[in-house]
Amino acid sequence: MSLDAHAGECHLIVGPNGAGKSTLLRLLAGLARPTAGVVMIEGVPLGSDPDIRRHIGLLSHQSHLYGDLTAVENLAFTARLYGLPDPDLLARAGLDSVGLAGRGDEPVRRLSRGMVQRAAVARALLHRPRLLLLDEPLTGLDLDAGDRIAAVLRRELRQGVTVLMASHDVQESWDLASHVHLLSRGAWASSGPRGDLNAFLTRYQEVVRG
Amino acid sequence: MADFLRGAIAVAAKDIRVEQRSKTALVSAIAFAALVLVIFNFARDAAVTSREALAPSVLWITVTFSGVIGLNRSFALERENAALDGLLLAPVSRSALFLGKYLANLVFVFTIEAVALPLFVLFFAVDLHGALGGIVAAAVLATIGFVAIGTVFAAMTVRTRFAELMMPLLVLPFLIPPVMWAVQATSRLLAGRPMGEIGGWLLLLASYDLVFVAASLMLFPALMDE
Numbered sequence: 001m002s003l004d005a006h007a008g009e010c011h012l013i014v015g016p017n018g019a020g021k022s023t024l025l026r027l028l029a030g031l032a033r034p035t036a037g038v039v040m041i042e043g044v045p046l047g048s049d050p051d052i053r054r055h056i057g058l059l060s061h062q063s064h065l066y067g068d069l070t071a072v073e074n075l076a077f078t079a080r081l082y083g084l085p086d087p088d089l090l091a092r093a094g095l096d097s098v099g100l101a102g103r104g105d106e107p108v109r110r111l112s113r114g115m116v117q118r119a120a121v122a123r124a125l126l127h128r129p130r131l132l133l134l135d136e137p138l139t140g141l142d143l144d145a146g147d148r149i150a151a152v153l154r155r156e157l158r159q160g161v162t163v164l165m166a167s168h169d170v171q172e173s174w175d176l177a178s179h180v181h182l183l184s185r186g187a188w189a190s191s192g193p194r195g196d197l198n199a200f201l202t203r204y205q206e207v208v209r210g
Numbered sequence: 211m212a213d214f215l216r217g218a219i220a221v222a223a224k225d226i227r228v229e230q231r232s233k234t235a236l237v238s239a240i241a242f243a244a245l246v247l248v249i250f251n252f253a254r255d256a257a258v259t260s261r262e263a264l265a266p267s268v269l270w271i272t273v274t275f276s277g278v279i280g281l282n283r284s285f286a287l288e289r290e291n292a293a294l295d296g297l298l299l300a301p302v303s304r305s306a307l308f309l310g311k312y313l314a315n316l317v318f319v320f321t322i323e324a325v326a327l328p329l330f331v332l333f334f335a336v337d338l339h340g341a342l343g344g345i346v347a348a349a350v351l352a353t354i355g356f357v358a359i360g361t362v363f364a365a366m367t368v369r370t371r372f373a374e375l376m377m378p379l380l381v382l383p384f385l386i387p388p389v390m391w392a393v394q395a396t397s398r399l400l401a402g403r404p405m406g407e408i409g410g411w412l413l414l415l416a417s418y419d420l421v422f423v424a425a426s427l428m429l430f431p432a433l434m435d436e
Contacts, residue, residue, distance in 0.1 A: 051301050054301040078296070080216065
């Protein structure tokens with residue numbers, strides 16, 4: 001399996017449940033170890049140097065936030081882990097960028113699902129990663145929350161961030177993608193620049209139904 | 211080195227803040243310690259067992275089991291919202307993460323001991339005059355090793371289905387030596403023996419600390435990789 005992704009591109013990885021989308025993202029984030037092969041980010045093998053993780057941001061199914069801490073405390077903690085200056089200031093700016101400026105001092109446990117997801121996006125972007133890995137970032141959100149997150153992702157793409165986004169719902173993420181890859185049983189079933197949605201959906205259904 | 215310490219301090223400060231906010235584990239552990247002391251106090255047959263004979267064992271049993279409750283929570287809080295993945299994504303060495311967790315757990319267990327010791331004096335009416343320094347030294351040395359090994363096992367079991375059960379089952383056998391040595395030292399001190407007489411037990415505790423803190427620092431990174 002190989003994937004060539006450049007700055008400012010958004011690669012949508014689509015596949016049915018169990019295709020290996022989340023596993024692929026966990027491998028790329030360094031959270032899982034490959035049984036064979038090497039994951040290389042900008043030519044550097046992942047795991048050889050903790051500093052390479054500085055360039056990677058991950059948004060998974062889970063928010064990676066502590067429910068008992070406020071959104072600001074959560075993001076400030078992330079900033080401290082990454083050695084960023086002015087953690088509290090940076091945390092508030094990060095929350096402001098996703099429209100959560102007014103809710104930063106509330107414990108994450110009290111925020112709605114959409115707000116938690118936006119805080120998680122702010123957390124993933126806080127250290128200005130060059131590679132952003134997103135696992136179902138829009139799933140389960142209402143229209144407003146989905147639109148806000150999509151707007152943030154478009155802004156990051158314009159700034160040259162490379163985005164790899166896994167989803168089993170093609171339509172919700174289609175507009176963001178520059179390239180679309182269909183994953184089935186751990187291998188690419190198709191891969192290339194975004195084309196026609198209907199043609200892709202037909203191919204997707206063929207793969208899902210075997 | 212600065213990055214290592216920065217990561218460790220950030221993790222420790224975060225853990226302490228989460229506990230300050232929720233107070234779940236600390237309140238549970240202290241309540242548990244008080245209950246154990248009360249039960250031992252009233253369950254003792256005064257005609258058969260004197261307070262002095264039972265007191266050192268009760269103190270260390272209380273501290274050990276209350277401490278295990280706290281150590282269990284150390285990684286349990288990382289399970290919520292897969293926060294552990296967030297830690298592992300950061301450009302911080304796994305050893306620094308261990309050190310941060312370890313420091314927070316030390317604060318936690320020392321807090322339990324600071325509450326349990328006065329309760330112990332109250333329930334068992336022991337005279338700590340002349341023995342307090344030695345008991346504190348034994349407690350500090352026993353806690354350093356106990357918390358190191360407990361932190362490693364808490365990390366090891368965090369991804370298992372029955373982490374709360376598995377962790378004590380795995381860690382308690384490793385705690386037999388330090389608890390035994392701490393009980394020996396405490397017995398002598400409460401019997402009015404001089405500090406010099408417990409030097410050997412304290413040396414054993416210090417050796418245990420050295421071995422298990424070093425082993426924990428080396429083992430922890432491997433435990434964190436899937």
